[in-house]
Amino acid sequence: MKRALEGAVFFTYLYRELRRRHRQAILTSLGLALGIALVVTVSAASGGVRDAQSQVLHSLYGVGTDMTVTQSAARGTGGPFQMGLNPGSQQQQGKHFSRDRVDSTRGLAFVSDSRVTTIAGLNNVDSAVGGLTLSSIHITGNFAKFAGGGFPGAGASGQNGAGTSSSSGSSAKVTQPPIKISALSIAGLDVTNQAIGPLSSATITSGRTFTASETDAKVVVVDSGYAKQNSLAVGGTVTLGGTKYKVIGISKSASAEANVYIPLLRAQTLADAKGKVNQIYVKATSSTQIAQVKKEIKATVSGVTVTTAQDLANQVSGSLSSASKLANQLGKWLAIAALIAAVAVASLLTLSTVSRRVREFGTLKAIGWKSRRIVSQVLGEALIQGLAGGAIGVALGYAATRLIGAFSPSLQATVGASGLPTSRAGSFFGGAPGASSAGGGPGDALRGLSHTVTVYLHAPISVSLVAVAIALAVAGGLIAGGLGGWRAARLSPADALRRVD
Amino acid sequence: MLYELHGVSKRYAQSKKKVAALHDVDLSIDQGEFVAIQGSTGSGKTTLLQMLGALDRPTSGSVLFDGVDLAGMKESELTKLRGRAFGFIFQAFNLIPTLTAQENVETALVPLHLSAAERGAKAQAALAELGLAERGKHLPAELSGGEQQRVAIARALVRSPRVILADEPTGNLDERTRDEIIALLQGLWQSRGQTIIVVTHDTHVAAPASRRFLLDDGAVISADAAADRVVVESPQRD
Numbered sequence: 001m002k003r004a005l006e007g008a009v010f011f012t013y014l015y016r017e018l019r020r021r022h023r024q025a026i027l028t029s030l031g032l033a034l035g036i037a038l039v040v041t042v043s044a045a046s047g048g049v050r051d052a053q054s055q056v057l058h059s060l061y062g063v064g065t066d067m068t069v070t071q072s073a074a075r076g077t078g079g080p081f082q083m084g085l086n087p088g089s090q091q092q093q094g095k096h097f098s099r100d101r102v103d104s105t106r107g108l109a110f111v112s113d114s115r116v117t118t119i120a121g122l123n124n125v126d127s128a129v130g131g132l133t134l135s136s137i138h139i140t141g142n143f144a145k146f147a148g149g150g151f152p153g154a155g156a157s158g159q160n161g162a163g164t165s166s167s168s169g170s171s172a173k174v175t176q177p178p179i180k181i182s183a184l185s186i187a188g189l190d191v192t193n194q195a196i197g198p199l200s201s202a203t204i205t206s207g208r209t210f211t212a213s214e215t216d217a218k219v220v221v222v223d224s225g226y227a228k229q230n231s232l233a234v235g236g237t238v239t240l241g242g243t244k245y246k247v248i249g250i251s252k253s254a255s256a257e258a259n260v261y262i263p264l265l266r267a268q269t270l271a272d273a274k275g276k277v278n279q280i281y282v283k284a285t286s287s288t289q290i291a292q293v294k295k296e297i298k299a300t301v302s303g304v305t306v307t308t309a310q311d312l313a314n315q316v317s318g319s320l321s322s323a324s325k326l327a328n329q330l331g332k333w334l335a336i337a338a339l340i341a342a343v344a345v346a347s348l349l350t351l352s353t354v355s356r357r358v359r360e361f362g363t364l365k366a367i368g369w370k371s372r373r374i375v376s377q378v379l380g381e382a383l384i385q386g387l388a389g390g391a392i393g394v395a396l397g398y399a400a401t402r403l404i405g406a407f408s409p410s411l412q413a414t415v416g417a418s419g420l421p422t423s424r425a426g427s428f429f430g431g432a433p434g435a436s437s438a439g440g441g442p443g444d445a446l447r448g449l450s451h452t453v454t455v456y457l458h459a460p461i462s463v464s465l466v467a468v469a470i471a472l473a474v475a476g477g478l479i480a481g482g483l484g485g486w487r488a489a490r491l492s493p494a495d496a497l498r499r500v501d
Numbered sequence: 502m503l504y505e506l507h508g509v510s511k512r513y514a515q516s517k518k519k520v521a522a523l524h525d526v527d528l529s530i531d532q533g534e535f536v537a538i539q540g541s542t543g544s545g546k547t548t549l550l551q552m553l554g555a556l557d558r559p560t561s562g563s564v565l566f567d568g569v570d571l572a573g574m575k576e577s578e579l580t581k582l583r584g585r586a587f588g589f590i591f592q593a594f595n596l597i598p599t600l601t602a603q604e605n606v607e608t609a610l611v612p613l614h615l616s617a618a619e620r621g622a623k624a625q626a627a628l629a630e631l632g633l634a635e636r637g638k639h640l641p642a643e644l645s646g647g648e649q650q651r652v653a654i655a656r657a658l659v660r661s662p663r664v665i666l667a668d669e670p671t672g673n674l675d676e677r678t679r680d681e682i683i684a685l686l687q688g689l690w691q692s693r694g695q696t697i698i699v700v701t702h703d704t705h706v707a708a709p710a711s712r713r714f715l716l717d718d719g720a721v722i723s724a725d726a727a728a729d730r731v732v733v734e735s736p737q738r739d
Contacts, residue, residue, distance in 0.1 A: 368584020
């Protein structure tokens with residue numbers, strides 16, 4: 001009751017004091033506001049980067065997949081890359097040819113699909129499915145012509161550059177008409193369990209996905225980017241390894257696992273790998289069991305590489321990774337530094353105010369005000385400035401995040417360019433061609449094994465972030481007020497009054 | 502006896518050396534006296550006033566107020582005592598610049614935990630007594646020096662303290678206003694019978710006092726060389 005009655009004096013005094021030195025109060029609040037705005041912006045941007053990472057990982061990985069199991073191909077296997085581009089005989093010179101070659105995605109070894117059953121039977125494994133990722137190259141054109149009767153020899157293999165004219169090494173002149181190379185990545189998937197695996201993160205935008213009975217059907221789901229590039233639609237056909245497949249659906253995902261998806265059995269036939277897979281998609285019973293499951297798989301199945309989402313996250317490079325580092329390292333420290341600076345400035349200003357009000361506080365102590373009451377007066381003023389700083393800071397931070405949202409800067413995440421187990425490296429010829437993927441043409445495809453995804457940065461502000469920001473501002477105000485109050489409390493009334501004299 | 506000071510000394514540390522502000526002061530003040538403490542600048546009169554007002558403690562000696570040694574009291578007890586027993590008037594008025602005249606007077610009532618209505622009524626009455634009934638809503642900056650000092654006097658009087666302690670109350674005023682304030686203090690003493698202790702270097706201010714002490718270099722020198730008190734007839738008391 002007493003406190004309520006005295007509240008009027010407290011608030012009148014507080015309000016008038018803040019109004020009297022409103023410039024300084026605004027400066028203090030703005031200082032805190034800037035610190036808080038930075039914290040809000042950096043935290044929201046960090047959250048946005050995290051969301052983007054999660055989006056990338058989901059798209060690269062499949063929503064339901066916790067880890068993939070692969071085995072690296074032994075060194076030296078596969079032999080030189082032979083496409084038989086040289087004419088086999090003099091008669092074939094200048095004649096048209098068409099070649100298809102389907103291989104396991106580079107670096108991935110075929111393993112028996114019995115491993116899928118083995119892994120599915122391990123503790124804490126919810127489910128496991130096998131998959132086969134393949135790369136297909138289709139080359140068409142005319143054989144080279146050797147002027148002057150020279151002929152380098154039938155059956156010679158070559159790694160000709162496409163569309164070039166070159167010398168064969170002899171004195172004979174060679175005319176090589178342009179040849180056309182098209183690359184395509186193929187994912188064979190277990191149509192009986194599509195909850196995990198290459199299509200789990202994709203959305204069917206047109207047509208349908210596979211039915212469980214289409215285990216060996218000549219049907220294909222095409223990635224939207226590839227479909228657009230090649231003018232494919234549901235009902236159309238795609239030729240793979242000389243066999244025509246009917247397009248039943250168009251899929252879209254932030255990062256396409258492959259250009260086309262076919263049933264696993266068809267992929268095995270295409271790659272001549274009956275009973276083989278080169279990727280095993282695993283889902284743990286819970287996210288806390290992922291590390292344990294990874295250990296168990298490595299212990300049970302020798303020679304395999306187990307890649308979890310975390311492993312993948314660690315190997316994401318590109319501007320998304322840079323943004324993540326920027327937000328988590330520089331941004332975080334910048335925000336902390338700004339906040340500390342703001343609190344320091346607020347504290348100094350509050351201390352300076354207390355110094356200027358020594359006579360005032362000395363007088364109040366002389367007339368019987370308790371130190372506690374004077375401290376609470378100083379704290380109250382600082383608290384109001386902190387709250388104002390917090391509110392302005394949140395508003396500024398919100399404006400900054402809206403600005404980020406308005407510009408939606410794009411971030412590239414590249415996975416597999418270096419060090420990534422080839423299991424996740426995408427197709428042999430690089431990223432799947434799509435709106436969200438890099439590459440597409442053979443030239444691009446040949447450049448590397450990386451898988452690049454573009455995501456757009458947003459900076460979401462949550463209620464908890466606003467609460468934390470306000471709490472930080474209030475804490476800043478209280479620290480400043482606490483220091484000022486402490487100084488005021490220590491003030492001896494005699495010293496305070498004497499200093500005036 | 503209201504005050505009894507025995508061997509009161511006060512030393513301050515001032516840049517490595519100790520300065521004696523008061524030196525072995527003995528004096529006593531009775532209830533209802535109007536006492537003037539005179540002395541030149543640096544003679545220790547303000548320090549002595551602060552001892553009497555429980556704002557400071559002696560380095561040695563005792564300051565008995567109503568028989569209780571202030572030097573032995575805890576800070577919280579001194580704060581409580583200041584809030585009830587003393588009213589201070591300062592040379593620079595020491596009004597809170599952001600509060601109106603009435604609110605300034607009300608600050609003195611805060612330690613008494615009165616209701617807002619009671620505080621307001623008492624503050625208005627105190628201002629009216631000092632001829633400032635119409636000036637209650639004005640900020641100190643809107644008042645003349647004399648008016649500001651009268652507000653400060655109202656603040657000191659509003660809770661009817663046992664002692665009014667005034668430190669150079671006319672130091673910042675012109676002669677005419679000084680005389681008004683002197684007359685006011687004298688009138689209050691005569692009408693209320695309150696104990697008033699004034700520190701001043703101005704003999705005009707000290708003139709109406711019932712007793713005058715002269716301080717020199719921290720020691721009391723009586724105005725009357727024969728004794729340490731100048732006996733003046735005490736005013737009528739309640």
